Amino acid sequence: MAHKDKVLVANGQGFWGDSLLGPIRLCREGPIDYLTLDYLAEVTMSILQKQFLRDPKVGFATDFVRMIERTAPELVGKGIKVVANAGGVNPMACKDATIAALRSRGFGGVKVAVVEGDNIYGQLDELLAAGEQLKNMDSGAPLASVRARVSSANVYLGAFPTAEALDRGAQIVITGRGTDPGLVLGPLIHEFGWKRDEYDKLAAGTIAGHIVECGAQCTGGNYVDWRAVENMALIGYPIVEAAPDGTFVVTKHAGTGGLVTPRSILHQLVYEMGDPRNYIGPDCTADFTSIRMEQVGPDRVRCSGARGGAPTPTYKVSISYQDGWKALGQLTISGPDALDKAKLCAEIVWRRLAYDGVTFSDDQKLVEFVGANVCHAGIDVPHASDPSEVVLRIGVKGADKAKIDRFGYELVPLVTSGPPGVTGFAGGRPHATEIIGFWPALMKKDRVATKVSLFES
Helix, strand or coil, rough: CCCCCCCEEECCEEEECCHHHHHHHHHHCCCCCCEEECCCCCHHHHHHHHHHHHHCCCCCCCHHHHHHHHHHHHHHCCCCEECCCCCCCCHHHHHHHHHCCCCCCCCCCCCCEEECCECCHHHHHHHHHHHCCCCCCCCCCCCCHHHHHHHECCCCEEEHHHHHHHHHHEEEEEEECCCCHHHHHHHHHHCCCCCCHHHHHHHHHHHHHHHHHHHHHHHCCCCCCCHHHCHHHHHHCCCCEECCCCEEECCCCCEECCCCCCCHHHHCCCCCCCCCCCCCCCEEEHHHHHEEEEECCCCEEEEEEECECCCCCEEEEEEEEEEEEEEEEEEEEEEEHHHHHHHHHHHHHHHHHHHCCCCHHHEEEEEECCCCHHCCCCCCCCCCCCCCCEEEEEEEECCCCHHHHHHHCCCCCEEEHHHCCCCCCCCCHHHHHHEEEEEEEEEEEEHHHCEEEEEEE
16 A cells, blocks of 8 residues: 555543543644544553443443544544544443444444453463463562452553554554553554564654653643743644654644643653663564654654664563552641641541551551642752641551541541641541552563454444
């Protein structure tokens, strides 16, 4: 097939909870070829798995379906292709809901692909029996030590299955867990015909995907020089203008807020970075220090020089497990001596619990005084020595759910049996909630089989 000389890949969702206006505005405010959407985080997978076990019709990012409903006229009318990891642990149900949303807006004939193979939750015992220990990458402990408490297990798939779905004519591609940069890399592999051993090009696509994976965080969001960011209310979401040789320009729609400079991109480039010379992905390794950035116009930064290498023989696996219980509550303490009164409130809680036979070790307790430099603890920055109000955040964690719940009973009573100026209790007492532990592991790639299925609205 003939390949384009330029492809516009935009990212309108940095996480599940990002602004719905991101993808809507990207579709409306200028030209794009692809709209990518990143919904998944490690803890999200566990939540979705629990939903799926209760109801086989859920377990995916429902915000994606609402987005399709809102943007369907633009997506179909402009021929914009969509790549999203909204499938969570139930991509087929996400596909069904997406097709229903398209049909409800009168759009038939839209091809929707599903990529499967990342979800290995149901295969864990088989994998362990076959010799995969799925050791914790941090502690070295075998998965068997927490097997009974595992709540989800997903492989970070690469970008080639997405490219396959696009090769087969899909306009919308729904995946489960994959790498965040793979959302952008997949379309580039499809459009430019990049091969599995073209590591420099794959590294370029990986770096481009990494730059835009957090949405507006590379176009002025969460930026240290925030006063220089104009019209943050309507900040422009990022667009990668990619070429077949692996060079690309990071930009945004004209007239939108925010800014695109080498500094704003570098701010995102170092996000979640291990070894910058050896960023490991399932399709290649990438040397992030090889990239060269040049401002080539207003809100246009050209990136070139990416260098990559062969991928490892393993996939990273994201496993979550039940790791105890926690409860966290907060009260606002106001008036003179607010900080001292807040400290007294915390002491009262621990002493009353101890009187009733409930104690927690120091590593099971959390006490923070928001407004008294808690966000910069240990860093010498100016702060008020006697704030007129502080927020007491106090919490506990542990394996005993009943004990955690007992803690929650002692916060609200401070309103009438503690120092003066205590308020902000309208939320009621905190209750025990699950702690989701993260278990990173590796497994051999040949034990994972991917599958691409194509459907039509």
